[in-house]
Amino acid sequence: MAAFMSAAAPYPVERLAEEDTLSLAERAYRRLRDSIVQGALPPGSRISERSLAAALGISAQPVREALRRLEQDGMVVTLPRRGTVVAEFGPERQAEMGRIRAALEGAAAALAAERADAATLAALEAQLQAMQEATEAGRPDLVSAANERFHALIHGATGNVFLIRSLAALRAFDHVGRVRALNSTPKELPRALREHAGILAALQARDPETAEARMRAHVLRSLEVGGLLPHRPDRRRRTP
C-alpha cells in the first residue's frame, strides 16, 4: 500500500491550486488516478473503500467519492455490494480514449476560436515561444510542459466546465503515452511545434472549423506516433 504514499504527480497544471486547501476527496482522486496511470495499481487490482481509507489515513467517505469519479472516468468499475476493481485498459482501450480525446480537443479548439480573449491568445503565444526555445535547446521535458500548458489554456478559454473536466481526465489517462510520443524521434518535436503554431493561427483568425480540424489532426497524429493508433495514410475511402 506504499503506492499511495508516492510524492510527485506529473500534471503541473493542476498543481497551481494549493495542495493543502484541496479537499481530501480531491486529493484522494488525483492520487489514485496517478497510481493507476503509472501502473502502481495494475488493472484487476481490488480496491476496498475501508482498507484504502486506512492506508491513506483518512475516512472512507472521501475515498468513496474519489472512486466514484474514477468510475465516471472509466478507470475503475464497481459491482454493487461486490467490490471495486481497476478497469482493464489494453491498447484498444487506450486507442478509444485517444480518439475520444481527439474529438473533444477539436471541439475545445473550435469554441476557443470563438471566445478566446486577447490575454489568452497572448499566453498561448508565450507558450508557443517557450516550446520553440525548448525544442531548440533539445529539452523534451520542457517541451512537454509547455505542450500541456498550451492545451490547458485552450481548454480554459472555452469556459465550459464539462469540457475542462473531461479533458483533464482524458489527458491524465494517456499522459505517459504522450511524453513517449514526444521522445520517439528527433523530428517529432519540431513537427508538434509547427502544428501548435498552425492551431494558434486558426485561433487568432477566429476560424472555428480550421482550428477544430487542425487540433483534431494534431492529436490523432500524436496518437499514431505514440503507437496507439495505426498509421492511416489514406483517409479518403467512402461508403456509397
Added chain:
Amino acid sequence: MAAFMSAAAPYPVERLAEEDTLSLAERAYRRLRDSIVQGALPPGSRISERSLAAALGISAQPVREALRRLEQDGMVVTLPRRGTVVAEFGPERQAEMGRIRAALEGAAAALAAERADAATLAALEAQLQAMQEATEAGRPDLVSAANERFHALIHGATGNVFLIRSLAALRAFDHVGRVRALNSTPKELPRALREHAGILAALQARDPETAEARMRAHVLRSLEVGGLLPHRPDRRRRTP
C-alpha cells in the same frame, strides 16, 4: 420543494434498470438532473445538501454524491464552504454542449463502426424500421423514442464507459431541445430518418470515417433545426 417529488422522467433508456434496485444517490442524481433540465430548478437556485436531503426523505450523503456528479456535468457549481447553485446555461451554453455532443457522438459512431456485432446492427435496423413506421404514422413521440434508442444502441456498442456516461449526461441536457427539433417542421421527421439510415449504412459497411462524419453532421443539423446553432450554409472558408 415539491419539484423533487415529480414522478415521470423522459429518458426511457435508463428506465431499463429497475427503479427499486438503484442506489439512492443514483436516484437523487436523475431526479435533480431532470428537475434542472425541465426548469423546475431554474439557474441561480441555491441547493443545500441538508434541506434537499430532508425534502427527499434521505440522508445528506447520497445527495452530496448526486451534486458532485451534477457538478461534473456542469449543471451546478459549488463554492467550497459557500454553497451549491444551479449553473447558468443560456443559449450559448446550450450551443456549447450541443457541439461537444456532436463531437462525442461522432467518436461513438466511429468506434461502433469498428466493433458493433451483428446483434447490435440488427437491433439498430429494428429501431430504424420502428422510426420509419412512426414517421409514416405521424407520431413524433414514437419517432423520438426510437431515436433515443438508436443513439443509445450505438453508444453501448462502443463498450466505452466514459463515452456512455458522458453522452448520457449530454443527451439529458438538451433532451427538450431535441424533441422540439423533431416537431419543428413536417419535413424534419423524414430527414432525420434518412440521416439515421445513412449512419446505419456506414456502420454496416464498417466505415468509421463516414460513420463519424454522418453522425456529426446529423447532430449538428438537428441542433440548427432546434435553433441552438446558427445555420451555416457555407462551411468551406479556411485560414491561409
Added chain:
DNA sequence: TCATGAAGGCTGCCATAGCAGATGGCACAT
C-alpha cells in the same frame, strides 16, 4: 463422496453527528 446450508467475514451503501470555514446581522464605538 458429494450435496447442502448456516455462519462468519467480506463488500458497498447509507444515516448520524460533529467539524471548520463563510456569511449576515447586530451591538458598539467613532
Added chain:
DNA sequence: ATGTGCCATCTGCTATGGCAGCCTTCATGA
C-alpha cells in the same frame, strides 16, 4: 451616519457506526 468586531447560523466536508447483500468456508447430512 459610518466603520468595526463579535456571534449566531448557515454552508460543505469529514469521521464514525451500522445496515443489507454477496461470497467463502466448513460442518452436517445423505
